[in-house]
Amino acid sequence: MAQARLKQLVRIVRPSSQGEAVVDGRRIYILPTRYGMVFGVLLVTLLIASINYANNPAFILTFLLTGIFVQAIFHTWRNLLHLHLRPLYADRVFAGETTFFHFRLRGAGDRAHYSLQFGFREQAPVLADCPASGETEIQVPFQTRHRGLLHPGRLIVETRFPLGLLRAWCYVETDMEAIIWPRFLDAPAEQGEAANAGSADGDRGRGTDDFTGYRGYHPGDSLAHVCWKALAGEKGLLVKQFGGDRVKQIWLDFDALDETSAEIRLGRLAGAIRALASQPVHYGLRLGEREIPPDKGEDHYRKCLDALALYGGSP
Structure with a gap:
């Protein structure tokens, strides 16, 4: 009272x-x-x-x-x-x-x-x-x-x-x-299980091998694929499209890391996600019972890091 x-x-x-x-x-x-x-x-x-x-x-x-x-x-x-x-x-x-x-x-x-x-x-x-x-x-x-x-x-x-x-x-x-995302630690980009995916992301969809043309920019597209020359030439914001029969996928698994400290594991995963975001690969995250399917782009990058930030609550 x-x-x-x-x-x-x-x-x-x-x-x-x-x-x-x-x-x-x-x-x-x-x-x-x-x-x-x-x-x-x-x-x-x-x-x-x-x-x-x-x-x-x-x-x-x-x-x-x-x-x-x-x-x-x-x-x-x-x-x-x-x-x-x-x-x-x-x-x-x-x-x-x-x-x-x-x-x-x-x-x-x-x-x-x-x-x-x-x-x-x-x-x-x-x-x-x-x-x-x-x-x-x-x-x-x-x-x-x-x-x-x-x-x-x-x-x-x-x-x-x-x-x-x-x-x-x-x-x-x-x-x-x-x-607030975990403090990232230097980590190899390919921490976890690597796999190759085929036709779903091949020539009839999105890939990483061959350049196939341009399309309009969509929110969440990687800035690495933006055609800056077209923007400078006042042609609008265009994104490069790539095709290919195989797209590399990488799984980042919290339980597969050797470190005993959960915070160190989260830091390693944050460093790996930060490194993979600038590479032409799809990456997924396994964090306890939660699993985020492989994908790429700014939205996927934030989704993975948000999951690391909120894992188990604040330290």
Whole structure:
């Protein structure tokens, strides 16, 4: 009961049913920065000196600077007010690399938001501006360490605009997650059982031996088969087609590896998949009770690595 009440007191910006988070005034924290505290000490010193010497110009300067400070409080708070933030997606990367969480920002009406800083706890932040009556996309980095599903936690949005005397910030609950692939280890491309397939992928279908012509690009096609010369000649995005009577197939089997550590096995398989993706072969994956049939292309590449990332949960 007490814990539930405590959660209600914490000011967190939560996304709506449409998935968009809007920063309202009651969710914004604001405190002076180090420069703001020095500025406050200066104001107190000026006030004491003005009273001590009964100096009217000193009074005017003190009240003028105080008014500027009060206005800075309002404008710093207002720079976060009604900021719209929509989570998009997260990049898939290997463990140890930096993934990026993508967000779309939208301002309120015709008012722009300047010098906004976005970052997760203990991670490097990124700076961005949100134009008036427009949208912009940002990429917030996160340094990964382990494979599996990564939950980055709450996004911290802050600003020190316009004078740097105050820091206003809020916490945004994003509920985002990223799939982090195992840290790949150098491995021979042909780890596992090799086989040759015939007519199903021969001259009447897809192969790897002889060039047979061009066709339009389909999502998931290997970039190694894209005809870049045709693209440079403004002929569109074309993909080279190959035929042949035999297509090499390779099975990657988790249980067939000698290493005792499951993480090392997953790293070896990730390295083998990474190497095979750039070769004209079809590869399949046997991972415990799960079996992914041999295939190739970007979609198959991600499917295999996703299976490795989610195997047995996070380490």
